[in-house]
Amino acid sequence: SWTIGIDAGSTAIKIALYNGQDFFCGQRPSGWSPRQEAQEMLDKAVKEQVAAPSEAEKTIKAIYATGYGRVSLHFANKAMTEIACHGKGAAYLAKEALALEKSLIIDIGGQDAKGIVINNQGRVLDFVMNDKCAAGTGRFLQVTAQALGLEVTDLSTIAEEGTDRAHPINAMCTVFAESEVIGLLHKGISRQAIVAGLHQSIARRVVAMVARLLPREESPILFTGGVSCNQSIAKAIEAELQRPVIVPSQATYAGAIGAALYAWEDQKGDSRT
Amino acid sequence: SWTIGIDAGSTAIKIALYNGQDFFCGQRPSGWSPRQEAQEMLDKAVKEQVAAPSEAEKTIKAIYATGYGRVSLHFANKAMTEIACHGKGAAYLAKEALALEKSLIIDIGGQDAKGIVINNQGRVLDFVMNDKCAAGTGRFLQVTAQALGLEVTDLSTIAEEGTDRAHPINAMCTVFAESEVIGLLHKGISRQAIVAGLHQSIARRVVAMVARLLPREESPILFTGGVSCNQSIAKAIEAELQRPVIVPSQATYAGAIGAALYAWEDQKGDSRT
Numbered sequence A, B: 001s002w003t004i005g006i007d008a009g010s011t012a013i014k015i016a017l018y019n020g021q022d023f024f025c026g027q028r029p030s031g032w033s034p035r036q037e038a039q040e041m042l043d044k045a046v047k048e049q050v051a052a053p054s055e056a057e058k059t060i061k062a063i064y065a066t067g068y069g070r071v072s073l074h075f076a077n078k079a080m081t082e083i084a085c086h087g088k089g090a091a092y093l094a095k096e097a098l099a100l101e102k103s104l105i106i107d108i109g110g111q112d113a114k115g116i117v118i119n120n121q122g123r124v125l126d127f128v129m130n131d132k133c134a135a136g137t138g139r140f141l142q143v144t145a146q147a148l149g150l151e152v153t154d155l156s157t158i159a160e161e162g163t164d165r166a167h168p169i170n171a172m173c174t175v176f177a178e179s180e181v182i183g184l185l186h187k188g189i190s191r192q193a194i195v196a197g198l199h200q201s202i203a204r205r206v207v208a209m210v211a212r213l214l215p216r217e218e219s220p221i222l223f224t225g226g227v228s229c230n231q232s233i234a235k236a237i238e239a240e241l242q243r244p245v246i247v248p249s250q251a252t253y254a255g256a257i258g259a260a261l262y263a264w265e266d267q268k269g270d271s272r273t
Ligand code: SF4
Pocket: A132, A133, A134, A135, A172, A173, A174, A175, A176, B132, B133, B134, B135, B172, B173, B174, B175, B176
């Protein structure tokens, strides 16, 4: 039997299929109709990983939805908050690291940034979230990368070449930073130095946001969400915190994995009764 | 003899020439080199309004600079804060309205928004300012107009056609509002209804910002800055405040006029000694 978690984010939809043992994960852009994209993705993933459509219904015990677009996924059995699912998923992905009773997750997604304190079961103890301002989110990277004529996926490599001469970015606001970046290009500042500066700016912002949640020195800090693929930002956060940061493999899927795990636990609960 | 005020704003440079009696005002876009634009504008205005270059030096008693780019105008005799100059200029422009001892100026510029409380001499008693976030400034209009395929100068007329069915805009952030607007267009919402909604959103934001400065019922409220040319926004602010708002003619030039007035007063002071 299987459970499925779907994280309908603003930029990408992530799916995680769980059989009590292993996870199979995938993602695709949210596009103009996240609901339709999610449905297609689900059908395809079920056919490939689980069973023929005829058998799928008995094999799949529950589908839980999370993320920005979760309420639009009418085929899901339950919608859960991102905070709960991210906490659960991150705890699973980094379970070796979670010997201590408290860990902090820094999650930067396409349109939001979160700090979540969890215990070693992935239960949320406290959190802080910004989903009102594009600054310090994946969107900031997208807008500024475009102004620089770069792909978001190239930013990490380019920033690594400029880390030793990062150019400070004054504007916090995404819109003003976009103009500032164009102005710096005109002045002849290298893309490498500008991108390194942008990464420092994101790191400073997210660290300021989670400051009040910082756990004791020895507690692990995890970095998840779509932006955690950018290793240069992970390093910038480490430099800003002056503490190591763990980026779990499959960190992008933390929310979807958490949703599938909650669905699994609820099923076990049901079968016991 | 003359004094000159130059307001080097983020979007436009404004100039005001004063002979103790009348003002001559002009503006041009700030462009990539505001300093050079300002110099050209000054030379042209002096030649046209004041005197031949040979005589200009004795005729022009002082040039005061204000606005975002004021420090780059090295030819100015003095740089003054925007707040002081806007207060002074707005008091002059609306002097009939300022019988009472306190007035509030709401100033929305290309990249900032201000609330300034002045006395009937134009002296600043209190103020509040946002120049960190593009939301609620001219930039918000520029970005969203572009997403709608419209010119900023067309917004007022278009909004007037949609006021009775304004579509609410949820996003406060300029970047998220841009996406929201594109989504609404895709859904078939009319440009008129969207622009009317955007204007309401700006009005709500600026009114919330100045809330703690609101003067007594009978005191006048002035609306100045580049965005005050948009009559639909002036009406949206009136609706939000449930009080009348005065848009002085030449409201765009309040800063430049204030700078020229300060220069004039300082000259009179000098000549007395
Ligand atoms: S600071 Fe910029 S990015 Fe943040 S809410 Fe304001 S407009 Fe949006």
